[in-house]
Amino acid sequence: MEIQYLKGVGPKIAKYLSSLGINTVKDALFYFPRDYEDRTNIKPISKLENDEMASVIVEVAQIFPSKKTKTGKTLNKILFKNETGFISGIWFNQPYIKNNFKIGEKVLLYGKVSKQFGEITLVDPQYEKDYEETQGINPIYSINKNLTQKIMRKIIKQALNFIDQEVEELLPESLRKIYDLLDIKNAIINIHFPKDKNMLKLAKRRLKFEELLIIQLGLFELKKKYSSSTTSYSMAVSKELKALKEKLPFELTEAQRKVIREILIDMKKNTPMNRLLQGDVGSGKTIISVIALFNCAMNGYQGVLMAPTEILAEQHYNTILELLKDWNINIALLVGSTSKKQKEEIIRKISQGEISIVIGTHALLQENVEFKNLALVITDEQHRFGVRQRATLINKGHNPHVLVMTATPIPRTLALFMYGDMDISVIDQLPPGRQKVETYFVRPNMREKVYDFVKKEIEKGRQAYVICPLVEESEKLEAESVIEMAENLKNNFLKYNKIGILHGKMSASEKDEIMKKFKNNEIQVLVSTTVVEVGVNVPNATIIVIENADRFGLAQLHQLRGRVGRGNYKSYCILVADAKTDDAIERMKIMTKTNSGFEIAEKDLELRGTGEFFGTRQHGLPELKVANLFKDIDILMQTKEVARELIQSRRLLDKDYYKLKLRIEELIQNIGDNISIN
Numbered sequence: 058m059e060i061q062y063l064k065g066v067g068p069k070i071a072k073y074l075s076s077l078g079i080n081t082v083k084d085a086l087f088y089f090p091r092d093y094e095d096r097t098n099i100k101p102i103s104k105l106e107n108d109e110m111a112s113v114i115v116e117v118a119q120i121f122p123s124k125k126t127k128t129g130k131t132l133n134k135i136l137f138k139n140e141t142g143f144i145s146g147i148w149f150n151q152p153y154i155k156n157n158f159k160i161g162e163k164v165l166l167y168g169k170v171s172k173q174f175g176e177i178t179l180v181d182p183q184y185e186k187d188y189e190e191t192q193g194i195n196p197i198y199s200i201n202k203n204l205t206q207k208i209m210r211k212i213i214k215q216a217l218n219f220i221d222q223e224v225e226e227l228l229p230e231s232l233r234k235i236y237d238l239l240d241i242k243n244a245i246i247n248i249h250f251p252k253d254k255n256m257l258k259l260a261k262r263r264l265k266f267e268e269l270l271i272i273q274l275g276l277f278e279l280k281k282k283y284s285s286s287t288t289s290y291s292m293a294v295s296k297e298l299k300a301l302k303e304k305l306p307f308e309l310t311e312a313q314r315k316v317i318r319e320i321l322i323d324m325k326k327n328t329p330m331n332r333l334l335q336g337d338v339g340s341g342k343t344i345i346s347v348i349a350l351f352n353c354a355m356n357g358y359q360g361v362l363m364a365p366t367e368i369l370a371e372q373h374y375n376t377i378l379e380l381l382k383d384w385n386i387n388i389a390l391l392v393g394s395t396s397k398k399q400k401e402e403i404i405r406k407i408s409q410g411e412i413s414i415v416i417g418t419h420a421l422l423q424e425n426v427e428f429k430n431l432a433l434v435i436t437d438e439q440h441r442f443g444v445r446q447r448a449t450l451i452n453k454g455h456n457p458h459v460l461v462m463t464a465t466p467i468p469r470t471l472a473l474f475m476y477g478d479m480d481i482s483v484i485d486q487l488p489p490g491r492q493k494v495e496t497y498f499v500r501p502n503m504r505e506k507v508y509d510f511v512k513k514e515i516e517k518g519r520q521a522y523v524i525c526p527l528v529e530e531s532e533k534l535e536a537e538s539v540i541e542m543a544e545n546l547k548n549n550f551l552k553y554n555k556i557g558i559l560h561g562k563m564s565a566s567e568k569d570e571i572m573k574k575f576k577n578n579e580i581q582v583l584v585s586t587t588v589v590e591v592g593v594n595v596p597n598a599t600i601i602v603i604e605n606a607d608r609f610g611l612a613q614l615h616q617l618r619g620r621v622g623r624g625n626y627k628s629y630c631i632l633v634a635d636a637k638t639d640d641a642i643e644r645m646k647i648m649t650k651t652n653s654g655f656e657i658a659e660k661d662l663e664l665r666g667t668g669e670f671f672g673t674r675q676h677g678l679p680e681l682k683v684a685n686l687f688k689d690i691d692i693l694m695q696t697k698e699v700a701r702e703l704i705q706s707r708r709l710l711d712k713d714y715y716k717l718k719l720r721i722e723e724l725i726q727n728i729g730d731n732i733s734i735n
């Protein structure tokens with residue numbers, strides 16, 4: 058039912074609601090509050106504590122004229138009283154607020170308490186005059202400035218009148234009984250307008266349970282599908298591997314050896330490998346992919362490695378060419394900017410099986426790229442590819458082995474959730490000799506000192522990255538900001554150093570040229586956008602300056618920092634930021650405190666929630682509305698068990714579960730796969 062059918066929702070309000078993603082009554086019912094104000098516990102004024110959120114029922118005692126503050130804001134103050142004391146309300150830049158109150162009138166105020174110099178104040182409080190009906194726990198919705206909480210609550214209340222026709226119960230009573238879950242109707246009513254705190258808790262639990270159970274079931278079904286496809290390419294462990302290992306410029310770490318064993322065992326089986334390889338930045342994942350691709354080629358099959366950026370694809374290509382040059386293996390690079398003629402040639406050779414190892418970017422996904430006998434698919438940094446894209450590549454072969462590499466360390470339980478259909482290998486050890494990257498957070502007025510320090514490193518023979526401030530996502534601006542920054546450095550701080558620039562809008566050959574020069578130390582300072590974020594490997598670079606660091610998320614900062622500290626030299630990361638919000642300052646501080654990708658990932662989850670952390674939309678998985686993968690581990694584990702049991706006992710096929718089953722099929726379709734559960 059369209060939202061306009063509700064009383065009081067005219068075209069204007071409907072438009073505002075639509076901008077929140079609410080187009081139907083059902084959308085409104087599932088638009089859950091972001092928070093609640095608890096008015097059940099109305100305290101005497103004298104008992105209020107500094108900084109707490111509180112409600113008071115008071116009478117207007119005195120209305121003061123508007124004043125200007127030192128910073129030019131208008132300040133309005135109103136004094137309120139009740140039998141327990143006096144409290145003032147202050148509002149900034151709302152000069153008309155005083156017209157809304159009359160002396161002696163009773164109001165309910167809700168806001169943050171500030172106690173200073175014996176005066177108790179509520180800053181910018183919400184107020185309601187018809188407060189009788191809104192006592193209790195009240196929902197607070199994420200709204201935009203065109204709507205008010207009051208209007209929103211009215212709309213939701215009306216929507217709740219249609220709950221019977223709009224909302225389906227997916228969980229049968231038998232299951233609800235065992236796990237003490239509210240029925241869906243009660244859960245939705247109580248998540249919007251909780252009867253009391255306990256009912257709010259139960260409502261949340263029920264909705265989280267459903268949300269997580271559906272995803273778990275979807276992932277289990279996917280896993281079942283892949284593991285039941287029995288025929289893959291069984292590959293012997295090539296005798297040549299020993300020779301390859303001897304050619305490496307370093308000894309493999311124990312962690313790398315363990316992972317290689319796991320992968321070779323998988324590839325030997327005639328069921329397809331489906332493995333996630335996790336390893337922190339710089340832990341040495343590339344060589345693992347080289348060994349897997351080599352083994353595949355030695356068995357006479359084709360393998361492919363897809364990277365998220367051209368720079369990285371080229372880097373992998375060059376590494377592989379160099380390492381495998383003693384063997385007669387045809388290797389090709391296929392990226393967006395490969396010339397048309399070359400592309401055609403490469404595509405022809407791939408389809409005829411003349412090329413054994415293909416390295417590339419998204420360009421590999423084009424329809425006309427066909428393989429003769431694709432047996433191994435490796436994707437690097439998979440969180441940048443959607444599940445769908447991975448599937449497109451996999452479908453170019455017949456049940457090939459699949460290896461996904463990621464540098465985002467995800468706590469194990471969460472990894473099991475996100476990649477529920479995959480086995481997991483972890484490189485939990487860095488190559489020997491690595492030192493902690495010393496990280497500093499400085500304000501922009503320290504810039505001169507920062508670049509003095511950069512100069513000193515260069516004098517020692519080392520190299521530096523300068524990551525440019527993020528600008529709006531405009532192609533031109535991106536290039537401009539890099540050029541401007543480089544000019545600025547040339548004219549001021551780094552007059553005598555060789556500076557190069559790199560940004561996403563350069564052609565592949567330009568980028569390649571710059572990267573080669575940087576690798577050969579012909580460029581000492583590389584001013585770049587985040588195109589170097591993932592994977593770029595120049596061990597002689599020991600210092601990275603990240604300008605406007607507060608605009609980056611933690612995971613991204615960690616990736617960027619991972620560009621240094623990749624060799625035996627002591628390395629530094631300097632975050633230059635005029636961070637103002639608590640959140641931004643917190644992020645900077647976390648970076649200075651820890652080098653562990655694992656800890657950073659956990660903090661990131663805490664600060665940003667799971668949706669953004671995983672970029673769930675890219676994964677094709679639904680965004681979680683109520684559950685939080687970090688905080689709701691217990692429900693997560695419980696639903697995992699339930700999912701397993703429902704599938705193993707085949708109870709999911711019972712009539713009771715029919716609606717749930719349909720929902721799961723729908724979910725899998727959204728992920729980009731097509732299976733019916735039977």
Ligand SMILES: Nc1ncnc2c1ncn2[C@@H]1O[C@H](COP(=O)(O)OP(=O)(O)OP(=O)(O)O)[C@@H](O)[C@H]1O
Nearest residue numbers: 307308309310338339340341342343464488592594
């Ligand atoms: N066992 C090892 N001993 C010494 N150096 C190693 C070892 N394994 C890899 N390296 C080197 O460490 C550097 C980082 O390796 P690699 O580029 O594979 O990291 P990565 O795991 O892909 O990191 P990122 O996620 O940042 O791309 C490279 O210079 C590589 O040659």
